[in-house]
Amino acid sequence: MxxxxxxxxxxxxxxxxxxxxxxxxxxxxxxxxxxxxxxxxxxxxxxxxxxxxxxxxxxxxxxxxxxxxxxxxxxxxxxxxxxxxxxxxxxxxxxxxxxxxxxxxxxxxxxxxxxxxxxxxxxxxxxxxxxxxxxxPLGGLNALHFMRRARIKPGEQVLINGAGGSIGAHAIQIARSMGAQVSAVDHPIKEDLVRRLGADEFIDYTTVDVTTTGRRFDVIFDMVPGSPYRRLIAMLQPGGRYLNGNPRLSVLVRSMLDKTVSAAFAPETPDALATLTEMIEAGKIQSxxxxxxxxxxxxxxxxxxxxxxxxxxxxxxxxxxxxx
Ligand SMILES: NC(=O)c1ccc[n+]([C@@H]2O[C@H](COP(=O)([O-])OP(=O)(O)OC[C@H]3O[C@@H](n4cnc5c(N)ncnc54)[C@H](OP(=O)(O)O)[C@@H]3O)[C@@H](O)[C@H]2O)c1
CATH class of the missing domain: 3.90.180.10 (Medium-chain alcohol dehydrogenases, catalytic domain)
Structure with a gap:
């Protein structure tokens, strides 16, 4: 072949x-x-x-x-x-x-x-x-894993750092389907894309440091290696959850000690794929x-x-x- x-x-x-x-x-x-x-x-x-x-x-x-x-x-x-x-x-x-x-x-x-x-x-x-x-499957399986782990409730504020990438773009759609309000951080060339996928707000990381905006979020999903994760965690509402899909060692260690921090790699299972298929056929996820x-x-x-x-x-x- x-x-x-x-x-x-x-x-x-x-x-x-x-x-x-x-x-x-x-x-x-x-x-x-x-x-x-x-x-x-x-x-x-x-x-x-x-x-x-x-x-x-x-x-x-x-x-x-x-x-x-x-x-x-x-x-x-x-x-x-x-x-x-x-x-x-x-x-x-x-x-x-x-x-x-x-x-x-x-x-x-x-x-x-x-x-x-x-x-x-x-x-x-x-x-x-x-x-x-x-x-x-890459973006969908990984995003589904993290969005389920985040236990998102309708109306919650979700920040996705790296929202225009393969995993982030699926996370926007899945978080929206769970009823969240989504703020998306990425490069400005991806603004149209993430808004089309349902992001309520776009933050351009090349001009705005989101950690200095004084905002608070219920869930922060971070796909950016080398992100200022301590400052991101400080932006959580009481009861908030920080999930990192690309963890460096210090984030991994923190996830073992701090219940608000989650850094597990996504297992890929036939059941998770079947859930994605249902969501796609119901029009909740687009490719x-x-x-x-x-x-x-x-x-x-x-x-x-x-x-x-x-x-x-x-x-x-x-x-x-x-x-x-
Ligand atoms: N945890 C897991 O199970 C798992 C599974 C698969 C992959 N990964 C890893 O996760 C990473 C992301 O995967 P992916 O496929 O989604 O990557 P990707 O498609 O390259 O997405 C990353 C996004 O983050 C943006 N970005 C870069 N710097 C940023 C910053 N400072 N602030 C905000 N956004 C920023 C990038 O935009 P620009 O660079 O254009 O600015 C890009 O849109 C990869 O390194 C991959 O190896 C983890």
């Missing part, structure tokens, strides 16, 4: 299209023909091995490969069609249109991927194309696609993600194998 591979860490130019063996499913696995895959900020971080949060550099490097990447095919979030299923699989059948996450197994930047049946994969929303569906590129243009796609000019997700697509 064709896949975008990388055999050393570095800039976008380390990515290249190559012919590689297609993955082989086991008894409890599903073989999926990938139609679209999100190119995420995390993919770029794995490719370059530059992470803004430093504490997990060493454990991640050991897991990912010390001198070169152990898994040559990047990508975790996808939409596609089931080609075949292992003998013990009951949840899927050939021809099913699905979307979801391969998690730490990666592998979605290729024409085929194998996932275990228990992975966070489920039927593709009926009202979305493959490209639109592939743009949801936000900046641009789709054929996998042959993966370098351009990664550059687009890294310039931070994008308005929504960057998606890679594969052509029908017979069309090549």
């Amino acid at each position: 064709q896949a975008v591979i990388y055999t050393r860490y570095g800039g976008p130019e380390v990515l290249r299209l190559a012919e590689v063996p297609a993955p082989v499913p086991g008894d409890q696995d599903v073989l999926i023909r990938v139609r679209a895959a999100e190119a995420t900020k995390s993919d770029c971080e794995f490719r370059s091995f530059r992470f803004s949060v430093k504490w997990f550099w060493l454990p991640l490097r050991i897991a990912a490969g010390i001198s070169r990447p152990r898994r040559r095919i990047l990508g975790s979030y996808f939409a596609g069609e089931v080609v075949s299923v292992g003998g013990r699989v009951t949840r899927f059948a050939p021809g099913d249109q699905v979307y979801g996450s391969t998690g730490a197994r990666l592998g979605t930047y290729g024409e085929y991927v194998v996932v275990p049946e228990r992975a966070a994969v489920g039927p593709k929303p009926r009202n979305m194309t493959f490209v639109e569906a592939a743009a949801v 936000i696609v900046d641009q789709a590129y054929p996998i042959a243009e993966a370098i351009t796609a990664h550059r687009r993600v890294e310039t931070e000019q994008r308005q929504g997700a960057v998606v890679l697509t594969t052509a029908e194998p017979s069309a090549r």
Whole structure:
């Protein structure tokens, strides 16, 4: 099959299209023909091995490969069609249109991927194309996890720091669907996008330091590495909750000692994906696609993600194998 591979860490130019063996499913696995895959900020971080949060550099490097990447095919979030299923699989059948996450197994930047049946994969929303569906699981699963953890009540004031990114943009929509008033902090080029997604207020971080505004919030969801988290926590109303999706070590330690602080990584489950699908089909979550590129243009796609000019997700697509 064709896949975008990388055999050393570095800039976008380390990515290249190559012919590689297609993955082989086991008894409890599903073989999926990938139609679209999100190119995420995390993919770029794995490719370059530059992470803004430093504490997990060493454990991640050991897991990912010390001198070169152990898994040559990047990508975790996808939409596609089931080609075949292992003998013990009951949840899927050939021809099913699905979307979801391969998690730490990666592998979605290729024409085929194998996932275990228990992975966070489920039927593709009926009202979305493959490209639109592939743009949801990263932001949707992570945002749903944190917004549920925040136990938002209708009418509460929620501040989302980094609201125009993949996770923040889904958090706006989910917090709004829970009845919150949402204030969104990001770069001014993302103001239109976050307002379209339902943000009630926009704060431009390039000109305003939100921590000096004297405002108070019930929930603060922070996706920005290196944010002034102590000052953000000081902006909470009594009973307020601070959630950090990109925690440095000091935030992690604080989350163990302080009940108002939460910094857990999002588990990705089939149940959470099914909830997202229901919300999408009920019109509560829309997919936000900046641009789709054929996998042959993966370098351009990664550059687009890294310039931070994008308005929504960057998606890679594969052509029908017979069309090549
Ligand atoms: N906790 C988890 O389970 C989990 C899961 C997946 C990913 N992550 C991590 O979470 C991070 C965010 O993910 P993502 O995919 O949403 O990233 P993303 O799409 O790049 O979003 C980050 C957003 O924050 C904005 N931003 C940057 N500096 C800011 C500042 N000082 N104040 C306010 N906004 C600012 C960025 O805008 P500009 O840069 O354009 O200004 C961008 O819109 C990544 O580093 C990723 O590795 C965590």
